[in-house]
Amino acid sequence: MSAFRQSVEAMIPALRRYARALARDGDAADDLVQDTLVRALRSERLFLGGDIRSWLYTILTNLNKNRRRSLARRPHFMPLQDDNADASGTEAEGRDIERALATLVEEQRAALLLVVLEGLSYREVADIQGVPIGTVMSRLARARAHVRAVLEGERPALRSVK
Amino acid sequence: MTDPNIPVTEDELHAYIDGELPSERRSDVEAWLATHPDDSERVQSWRTMAEALHARYDAVANESVPPRLELERLQRPPRKWLYGAIAASFAAFLVGGASGWVAHGATSARPTLQAFTGDALEAHRLYVVEVRHPVEVPGDEKAHLQQWLTRRCGRTVHAPELQSTGLKLVGGRLLPGPSGPASFLMYESPSGERFTVYATKTTTEAMQMRYTSEGTTGALFWADRGVGYVVIGGSDRQRLTQVAQQVYDQTERSGG
Numbered sequence: 506m507s508a509f510r511q512s513v514e515a516m517i518p519a520l521r522r523y524a525r526a527l528a529r530d531g532d533a534a535d536d537l538v539q540d541t542l543v544r545a546l547r548s549e550r551l552f553l554g555g556d557i558r559s560w561l562y563t564i565l566t567n568l569n570k571n572r573r574r575s576l577a578r579r580p581h582f583m584p585l586q587d588d589n590a591d592a593s594g595t596e597a598e599g600r601d602i603e604r605a606l607a608t609l610v611e612e613q614r615a616a617l618l619l620v621v622l623e624g625l626s627y628r629e630v631a632d633i634q635g636v637p638i639g640t641v642m643s644r645l646a647r648a649r650a651h652v653r654a655v656l657e658g659e660r661p662a663l664r665s666v667k
Numbered sequence: 668m669t670d671p672n673i674p675v676t677e678d679e680l681h682a683y684i685d686g687e688l689p690s691e692r693r694s695d696v697e698a699w700l701a702t703h704p705d706d707s708e709r710v711q712s713w714r715t716m717a718e719a720l721h722a723r724y725d726a727v728a729n730e731s732v733p734p735r736l737e738l739e740r741l742q743r744p745p746r747k748w749l750y751g752a753i754a755a756s757f758a759a760f761l762v763g764g765a766s767g768w769v770a771h772g773a774t775s776a777r778p779t780l781q782a783f784t785g786d787a788l789e790a791h792r793l794y795v796v797e798v799r800h801p802v803e804v805p806g807d808e809k810a811h812l813q814q815w816l817t818r819r820c821g822r823t824v825h826a827p828e829l830q831s832t833g834l835k836l837v838g839g840r841l842l843p844g845p846s847g848p849a850s851f852l853m854y855e856s857p858s859g860e861r862f863t864v865y866a867t868k869t870t871t872e873a874m875q876m877r878y879t880s881e882g883t884t885g886a887l888f889w890a891d892r893g894v895g896y897v898v899i900g901g902s903d904r905q906r907l908t909q910v911a912q913q914v915y916d917q918t919e920r921s922g923g
Contacts, residue, residue: 646681
């Protein structure tokens with residue numbers, strides 16, 4: 506296996522984590538990862554050298570943007586039950602953070618996840634999103650403020666009302 | 668040096684917990700947090716948020732990779748998927764500029780490719796400024812031009828149609844290349860912006876696409892099935908990519 510493929514393969518678990526948090530639904534997330542990998546493999550001979558990790562996150566982030574655009578034109582079906590409660594963390598907390606993420610606008614969610622979950626630098630995220638660092642920082646700040654408000658405001662309401 | 672008396676901004680609080688703050692400012696922020704409970708609480712809530720994210724999603728990264736994502740299964744004959752592949756890699760080229768996955772100066776390219784890219788750049792500089800005789804055969808004799816270059820270069824030479832990028836064929840020339848004759852095509856936009864497409868036989872196969880620039884001239888080059896291509900234009904990378912994408916797409920389809 507080429508060094509290129511090895512680097513791509515090593516990234517699959519992290520890409521799946523990012524995609525799951527970005528797309529919420531497990532199948533849609535793996536679809537995104539699959540499309541990302543197919544594109545990466547197709548472009549192997551055209552890869553310009555450099556940071557494969559950022560490049561893969563860039564492809565996935567862009568694909569998700571396109572996916573959401575096409576989803577917006579179709580009726581939206583929400584899964585009735587979340588069937589992928591993961592082992593670690595309490596289930597309720599996991600659901601809260603999921604719900605809070607779902608209320609963010611796309612760019613803010615991606616920025617938050619790339620920095621906090623995937624551990625990328627502001628510079629890398631700016632390149633991935635194709636915006637200046639200042640924009641990444643304001644997306645991050647808004648995302649954090651919004652998630653915090655949702656987590657703090659929603660929890661009591663969910664317990665007592667819904 | 669930083670001044671501990673300068674108030675800490677919200678941006679600095681984010682940078683602090685994301686490890687992006689200059690180390691000499693860290694202790695200032697820590698001192699600030701000790702005396703500003705609101706900010707301290709906010710930072711703590713962000714830490715809790717990060718923990719919640721990891722608690723929820725790290726497990727996904729530890730799952731075994733489902734079979735449908737195994738690289739072996741995702742292999743496809745590349746030609747069939749060409750357009751998507753090019754589009755993706757060109758997009759990556761544009762985005763990637765800032766983070767350095769473009770080989771500036773093409774120092775890592777093989778010697779023969781360096782040689783013909785150098786020749787192509789030289790020809791470009793020499794002829795794009797030429798007003799009266801930029802080409803030997805004009806673009807309105809395209810069929811003749813293609814026949815002539817095909818015969819002299821010993822491979823199919825096809826002049827790509829670049830109308831969709833606003834470029835019209837000015838014409839072409841035959842040039843000496845490092846390993847045999849080279850075809851040289853010139854295109855022009857209504858505003859007088861000129862691009863050239865240089866191609867010659869090469870023994871290097873399936874090279875990754877590369878970028879090089881000199882002053883206000885930018886070049887994208889690659890080799891495929893025994894032919895090396897160089898697309899040269901101005902320093903606008905987006906524009907160059909757009910043109911090179913067309914050239915790549917059409918030479919792949921026509922085999923020329």
